[in-house]
Amino acid sequence: MDDFFTTSVLVATAAAAIRLATPYLLAALGETIGQRSGVLNLGVDGVMLLSAFFAYWTVLSTGNLWLAALVALLVGLIMGVIYAVITVFFEATQGISGIGIFIFGLGFSDLMFRQQVGTPKPVPRLPSVNIPFLADLPYVGEPLFQRSLMTYLAFGLVPLTVVLLNKTTFGLNVRAVGENPQAADSLGVSVERTRFAAIMIGNAFAGLAGAALVLQLGIFQPNLTQGMGFIAVALVYFGAWRPWGVMGGALLYGVVNATVLQWKALGIIPVSISDLAGMAPAILTIGALILLARRVHAPAALTKPFSRH
Amino acid sequence: MTSTSNNLLEMRGITKRFPGVLANDQIDFDVRYGEVHTLLGENGAGKSTLVKILFGLYQADEGQFLLRGKPVHIASPAEAIAARIGMIHQHFMLVPTLTVAENVALGLASSRRPFTDLETVSARIREISEEHGLAVDPSVIISHLSVGERQRVEIIKALYREVELLVLDEPTAVLTPNEVDDLFVILRRMADNGQGLIFISHKLHEVMALSDRITVLRNGRVVGATTPAETDRQKLAEMMVGRTVRLTPELPPAQTAESRLVLSNLTINGDAETIAVNNLSLELQAGEILGVAGVSGNGQRELAEAIAGLRPLESGAMTLNDKDVSLASTRDRRNLGLGYIPEERIPDGAVAEFSVSENLILVDHAASTFLDKGMFDEQAIADHSEKMVEDFAIKTPSIKTPTSSLSGGNIQKVILARELAARPTVLLACQPTRGVDIGAAEYIHTRLIEQRALGTATILISEDLDEVLGLSDRIAVMYEGQIVAIVPRQDAERSQIGLLMAGATD
Amino acid sequence: GGDDDTPEAGGALTVAIVAPSASDDLAFTQSMVDAVNALDREITLSITDGTFIVEEAAAAIRGYAEDGINVVIAHGTQYGASLAEIAPDFPDTTFIWGTATDTQGLDNVFAYHPAADQGGYVNGVMAAAISTTGVIGVVGPIEAGDAVAYINGFVEGAEAGGATVNVTYTGSFGDVALAAEAAEAHITNNADVLTGSAQMVVGAVGVAVSNDVPWFGTQANQTSLAPNLVVASQVYHWEVVLEEMLALRDSGTKGGQAFELNMANGGLVIEFNDGYSLPADVKAAAEAAIAEKSAG
Amino acid sequence: MFPKKGAVLIDKLLGALVPLMAAAVAFALGAIMLVALGANPFEGLQALFDGAFGSGDRLAATAVRATPLILVGAGITIAFRTSVINIGGESQIIAGALLSTVTALSFPGLTPYLLVPMVLMAGFIGGGIAGAIPGALKAYASVNEILSTIMLNLIMVQFMNYLLRGPLIDPYELEAGTRIPQTQRLSDNASLPTLVDGTRLHLGVPIAVAAAVAAYFLLWRTPVGFRLRAVGHSPKAARAAGINVQRNITLALGLSGALAGLAGAILVFGSQGQRMVTDGSAAGFTASAGFNGIVAALFGGLHPLWTVPSAFLFGALLTGATQLQRVLQVPSSLAVALNGIIVIFVISSSRVRVRLKKLLENSSLINKPDQEETTEAT
Numbered sequence A: 001m002d003d004f005f006t007t008s009v010l011v012a013t014a015a016a017a018i019r020l021a022t023p024y025l026l027a028a029l030g031e032t033i034g035q036r037s038g039v040l041n042l043g044v045d046g047v048m049l050l051s052a053f054f055a056y057w058t059v060l061s062t063g064n065l066w067l068a069a070l071v072a073l074l075v076g077l078i079m080g081v082i083y084a085v086i087t088v089f090f091e092a093t094q095g096i097s098g099i100g101i102f103i104f105g106l107g108f109s110d111l112m113f114r115q116q117v118g119t120p121k122p123v124p125r126l127p128s129v130n131i132p133f134l135a136d137l138p139y140v141g142e143p144l145f146q147r148s149l150m151t152y153l154a155f156g157l158v159p160l161t162v163v164l165l166n167k168t169t170f171g172l173n174v175r176a177v178g179e180n181p182q183a184a185d186s187l188g189v190s191v192e193r194t195r196f197a198a199i200m201i202g203n204a205f206a207g208l209a210g211a212a213l214v215l216q217l218g219i220f221q222p223n224l225t226q227g228m229g230f231i232a233v234a235l236v237y238f239g240a241w242r243p244w245g246v247m248g249g250a251l252l253y254g255v256v257n258a259t260v261l262q263w264k265a266l267g268i269i270p271v272s273i274s275d276l277a278g279m280a281p282a283i284l285t286i287g288a289l290i291l292l293a294r295r296v297h298a299p300a301a302l303t304k305p306f307s308r309h
Numbered sequence B: 001m002t003s004t005s006n007n008l009l010e011m012r013g014i015t016k017r018f019p020g021v022l023a024n025d026q027i028d029f030d031v032r033y034g035e036v037h038t039l040l041g042e043n044g045a046g047k048s049t050l051v052k053i054l055f056g057l058y059q060a061d062e063g064q065f066l067l068r069g070k071p072v073h074i075a076s077p078a079e080a081i082a083a084r085i086g087m088i089h090q091h092f093m094l095v096p097t098l099t100v101a102e103n104v105a106l107g108l109a110s111s112r113r114p115f116t117d118l119e120t121v122s123a124r125i126r127e128i129s130e131e132h133g134l135a136v137d138p139s140v141i142i143s144h145l146s147v148g149e150r151q152r153v154e155i156i157k158a159l160y161r162e163v164e165l166l167v168l169d170e171p172t173a174v175l176t177p178n179e180v181d182d183l184f185v186i187l188r189r190m191a192d193n194g195q196g197l198i199f200i201s202h203k204l205h206e207v208m209a210l211s212d213r214i215t216v217l218r219n220g221r222v223v224g225a226t227t228p229a230e231t232d233r234q235k236l237a238e239m240m241v242g243r244t245v246r247l248t249p250e251l252p253p254a255q256t257a258e259s260r261l262v263l264s265n266l267t268i269n270g271d272a273e274t275i276a277v278n279n280l281s282l283e284l285q286a287g288e289i290l291g292v293a294g295v296s297g298n299g300q301r302e303l304a305e306a307i308a309g310l311r312p313l314e315s316g317a318m319t320l321n322d323k324d325v326s327l328a329s330t331r332d333r334r335n336l337g338l339g340y341i342p343e344e345r346i347p348d349g350a351v352a353e354f355s356v357s358e359n360l361i362l363v364d365h366a367a368s369t370f371l372d373k374g375m376f377d378e379q380a381i382a383d384h385s386e387k388m389v390e391d392f393a394i395k396t397p398s399i400k401t402p403t404s405s406l407s408g409g410n411i412q413k414v415i416l417a418r419e420l421a422a423r424p425t426v427l428l429a430c431q432p433t434r435g436v437d438i439g440a441a442e443y444i445h446t447r448l449i450e451q452r453a454l455g456t457a458t459i460l461i462s463e464d465l466d467e468v469l470g471l472s473d474r475i476a477v478m479y480e481g482q483i484v485a486i487v488p489r490q491d492a493e494r495s496q497i498g499l500l501m502a503g504a505t506d
Numbered sequence C: 001g002g003d004d005d006t007p008e009a010g011g012a013l014t015v016a017i018v019a020p021s022a023s024d025d026l027a028f029t030q031s032m033v034d035a036v037n038a039l040d041r042e043i044t045l046s047i048t049d050g051t052f053i054v055e056e057a058a059a060a061i062r063g064y065a066e067d068g069i070n071v072v073i074a075h076g077t078q079y080g081a082s083l084a085e086i087a088p089d090f091p092d093t094t095f096i097w098g099t100a101t102d103t104q105g106l107d108n109v110f111a112y113h114p115a116a117d118q119g120g121y122v123n124g125v126m127a128a129a130i131s132t133t134g135v136i137g138v139v140g141p142i143e144a145g146d147a148v149a150y151i152n153g154f155v156e157g158a159e160a161g162g163a164t165v166n167v168t169y170t171g172s173f174g175d176v177a178l179a180a181e182a183a184e185a186h187i188t189n190n191a192d193v194l195t196g197s198a199q200m201v202v203g204a205v206g207v208a209v210s211n212d213v214p215w216f217g218t219q220a221n222q223t224s225l226a227p228n229l230v231v232a233s234q235v236y237h238w239e240v241v242l243e244e245m246l247a248l249r250d251s252g253t254k255g256g257q258a259f260e261l262n263m264a265n266g267g268l269v270i271e272f273n274d275g276y277s278l279p280a281d282v283k284a285a286a287e288a289a290i291a292e293k294s295a296g
Numbered sequence D: 001m002f003p004k005k006g007a008v009l010i011d012k013l014l015g016a017l018v019p020l021m022a023a024a025v026a027f028a029l030g031a032i033m034l035v036a037l038g039a040n041p042f043e044g045l046q047a048l049f050d051g052a053f054g055s056g057d058r059l060a061a062t063a064v065r066a067t068p069l070i071l072v073g074a075g076i077t078i079a080f081r082t083s084v085i086n087i088g089g090e091s092q093i094i095a096g097a098l099l100s101t102v103t104a105l106s107f108p109g110l111t112p113y114l115l116v117p118m119v120l121m122a123g124f125i126g127g128g129i130a131g132a133i134p135g136a137l138k139a140y141a142s143v144n145e146i147l148s149t150i151m152l153n154l155i156m157v158q159f160m161n162y163l164l165r166g167p168l169i170d171p172y173e174l175e176a177g178t179r180i181p182q183t184q185r186l187s188d189n190a191s192l193p194t195l196v197d198g199t200r201l202h203l204g205v206p207i208a209v210a211a212a213v214a215a216y217f218l219l220w221r222t223p224v225g226f227r228l229r230a231v232g233h234s235p236k237a238a239r240a241a242g243i244n245v246q247r248n249i250t251l252a253l254g255l256s257g258a259l260a261g262l263a264g265a266i267l268v269f270g271s272q273g274q275r276m277v278t279d280g281s282a283a284g285f286t287a288s289a290g291f292n293g294i295v296a297a298l299f300g301g302l303h304p305l306w307t308v309p310s311a312f313l314f315g316a317l318l319t320g321a322t323q324l325q326r327v328l329q330v331p332s333s334l335a336v337a338l339n340g341i342i343v344i345f346v347i348s349s350s351r352v353r354v355r356l357k358k359l360l361e362n363s364s365l366i367n368k369p370d371q372e373e374t375t376e377a378t
């Protein structure tokens, strides 16, 4: 245990935690916006897989990381259009259509990978960018201010999302539509358009999450996300539909994962029970949900399709 | 006598079909500047449909209308608002988690796009409150407001948008007498300012009090138009229903016997951990109807839920037919002879998606008479349902019809049928005729009096003072979680009860 | 049923592989595909990969047998039970099954398994020698199969060289992200040499590359993953035992024997990467270790 | 009278046609993908078909493949009718498999007549518990079931890995040092008898079909199902009527999980492996039946009976995919992608169906006679 509580290890763990948290945070923030408008998207994981693959493929063939991120964003938007049409215009059951998107993403990214790439080849990873001065701070400098631009983007989007939801007209519409679509409709706010936009933004974020994952790992392989997208959805509830809360959840998740890995590496967790340790994050999330669930208020119209008749 | 010039709105030959229903049939209807024009009619007569068409929520199949003399086509609420038409729905159109200001700002262009400009909005709201005497704080969250206050917010929304034509669909269904009076003052002032109002209500004294003109619908057709001067409640009722109705039932003297329900020192918490019912005691006799009068929000709802077993007691005890039921489940209480007609017929009283038949057996579905070797005996259930539909004159295409497509009054009859069929010894009836047309209301009242004759002990909780006065052997007035007075029928007086409801202690 | 076959010695063969992971995973499955391609006979090869599920694999195995394929390689321990049911129905077909130490008494089934610990030991010796911090990180999937054998051998060799070895089993064959973070964790605990087993190590290799840390591979030659950081890979040359099996088949023995892949029979080979400049003495030590293991 | 019949007929027709059309479109897309992969779509279809129905044995394989989908699907419909969404199929399958495995390990010598029912019951119970947990969490702690079931999926996989590597691992694996994470081969007394010799068709198949039928009767012919549906539509009305909402929510997820658990037991004792083995992922054992079951249920219009043919269809798709890969060397993940597309189309089509219905009814003669009814009714 002592060799865990050394500055170098703790700092490294913190760094790992933030690295791990980045894709979760991006995906969960997007999902938050969608859910505040009353749309549950369980397809996040599928969208992440697709965008991750296409980002990887782009780097592989062009070597351009930024192009890759852009491509991932586009993939997210395309999936956004599809999901929006399914849920907003066809008023499909959201829980299940999300699963459809997930299964499709899982299969199609796998298919594309086997056809186009096959052998996983490492690609360049995002360089870490040091923030002047801050980067040199003791302890916090390395984990917080020597990160990749994707990480800065993810955490920078948190306050932006807060402003978007609470200070803009669009945000007001989103919150109204997620609580009482009939009321919004009766005041001439287009429920369809608002939800459509919210879904698009949400999926764009999911696309970025996929990019972040690949650009941090420098590799892709089938089912790369291993269910990250689903956890991202859980984090939205965990964060009580508030961006800061969601960020807290993502960080907590990152910390637990990073710590478990460190402890495995240090032999603090014996190999014989390493699987049990792997349950920790999920159990923690459920525990937190049990404590929080009663207190928080979910968007009243969440998962409820809207129509006038 | 209506010439386009002084007409704010003219609807001509409006027809609207729904699957299996002709909701509006060639309706002509107009509203003049500065008048309150009332739409009257039974449940399902077509009132809401007509105004929903006006507001762009539904599209008419036939007919067209002129606004300020010009033909217009309104495809959506947005267009209606643009045309300075406002609508106040029976079920509030407010976002409970947002503030008053945010609710008002919703859908309006902001001066600081893309950002909201709540300061300006709040300021304007205060001005409006001033002008019209509508006191509300723009910064409070809706869910913290009383029903009456929410109603005010709805009106502010309309005034903020400077509507010229305001539609109110059963705005008073959930208001208390005092709140209704306040509302009418405001509406009258708006009319005097030259705005036109369309008013929908099932309460005839309101209609008589507020209207300049009255148009009566039946089965989607206009069956007559009149003015308060030319008519009275009795005549109106007959116009609506198409037959004579007895508005005030007469009550044979009660033959009270042993006590059925005893509430001793009940204290009950409200939703917000506040004390809603405070040390309340009450005894209910067989064969009597005890009316509970009171301004809503004084603990009636919590009391009812506690009696039904849907809300725990903080302290006190409750016996039902001499059994202590303080901790008993709803099912146990029902098995002990409790019947319960909830305040909200949908979603509390009946399952909207269930067929009429399914709702009729919602409580007793497991009764042996409906079962055959553990499985449902479809035939037995069908027979039972058909009988209920007939006995209670429920207007429905078939017993398989989804309950959601019945009118409010008929849904209420389904619930009544179910609860009475169980032959309750104690009946808890909450707002049994809210939003129900007088035809149905009269019918429900007769049924309640029948039960009384059969020895059922009934608690009637209602905000409709006429109903309470008309039906009760004793009237208990609730104020701030306590019963401030119990007045016997013979010496009950409208004005005095009203004072007690308002908290006046003599 | 396949009865139009049994070709003459050394003649053309139809071979099929059914394997649990991707045929180009640079690990377990690819090692077998490469091996079959390395056989010097005229062979038409068809592959069904990514079928970890026994039921799917069984369908494929039976399907190939029905199509009259001469030799069906069931490249996964878990396929054993299905084989026990299918093999008897196709006496003319040779089934090759591994990794397994016995043939379940089926006379048209050959079994094979690698002594992966041998190469592990040699890699361990080299790792200990080139490590300056004396700390070495190992990333494993779940503590199972030849991964365990390799890692145990590696630990033994490295500790013989006086290094401390930290082993992390991520708990999954698939989770690249976890493998990567596990590698990062090792590096922060100042490991300056890494190795690992199974298909998810590509994640760990990525980390090795960006931290410029040497890497030891196993199962297949992983040089392509990090051209100048992979020191050496233990490569499975299944063709050695495959040749023996096919020879037996030609001579009419359709199965019934189990084979071990080891350094003695040349089935396990340490392939050094010329892209990495390995100190002469270390290479010498490695060769010594190889000789020792080859002696058995 | 006629018009109502007409309406019902139209509804039924659309009900059957629309999903099929949706599936057709999805398959068209699949064909396009095949072309993109440079394969001849007709050969592809041919291979799919041949792989699924080509021989008695393959037909049986398809049925076997459909079995867990039927069970999970039936469970999904029960949950859905109570308006709880069960994404936890994977964890419930595993829980059932584990408990039945332990049972078989504990009484290896027992006669099949006892042991087979016992392992099936164990699976049912194991899955039931894994389902009831999120059920209770939702009912009593208002934890969203979608999340708790997802989390439980993650937890159960790790738990399975732990058991199969440690407490339950085949002793032989330890001494041989190969340490494959699998149990020893379980007692043959527990294995499900095959119904047709020379095929894989085993007792699990009829059991699954029976379970689906039972689910149907439960939901629409018994008070238990009545209560579940009442709670599903309107918890408030149910509660006011004296129905225990919390208990019924728990029950719904419990039953849903129990059926999945039964599937888990069948996966173990109906398979040739006759043992549990893991590759570290859930799919490695369940073949994603927990998710594909949702697809099957959906395609069956969330009706237990329709789930059976629909599950068979997806079973065919999945077994066919193996052949597809063998013959055309097309990755079997194509089938997965196709599944996704089918879900998307079918789920969307249900709305299309409603729109079509409204259209037909409003335009056609259907409502006119009804009007007279309503008018003369006064």
Ligand SMILES: Nc1ncnc2c1ncn2[C@@H]1O[C@H](COP(=O)(O)OP(=O)(O)OP(=O)(O)O)[C@@H](O)[C@H]1O
Pocket (backbone or CB within 6 Å): A309, B018, B019, B021, B022, B023, B041, B042, B043, B044, B045, B046, B047, B048, B049, B050, B405, B406, B407, B408, B409, B435, B437
């Ligand atoms: N969206 C709809 N779909 C189908 N039928 C409808 C719809 N809206 C109304 N109807 C039917 O049209 C008829 C008229 O309904 P409407 O709401 O206009 O009655 P109403 O006069 O408002 O009744 P109430 O006094 O109960 O409010 C009723 O039979 C109702 O069932």
Ligand SMILES: Nc1ncnc2c1ncn2[C@@H]1O[C@H](COP(=O)(O)OP(=O)(O)OP(=O)(O)O)[C@@H](O)[C@H]1O
Pocket (backbone or CB within 6 Å): A309, B043, B044, B048, B090, B345, B404, B405, B406, B407, B408, B409, B434, B435, B436
């Ligand atoms: N989708 C629908 N299908 C059939 N009838 C409907 C539908 N929606 C509403 N109705 C009926 O249209 C009428 C108007 O609906 P509204 O919201 O005004 O309720 P209501 O009739 O006023 O009853 P309540 O006063 O209890 O709300 C009601 O009779 C209702 O039953």
Ligand SMILES: [Mg+2]
Pocket (backbone or CB within 6 Å): B047, B048, B049, B169
């Ligand atoms: Mg109405």
Ligand SMILES: [Mg+2]
Pocket (backbone or CB within 6 Å): B090, B170, B408, B435, B436
């Ligand atoms: Mg009404």
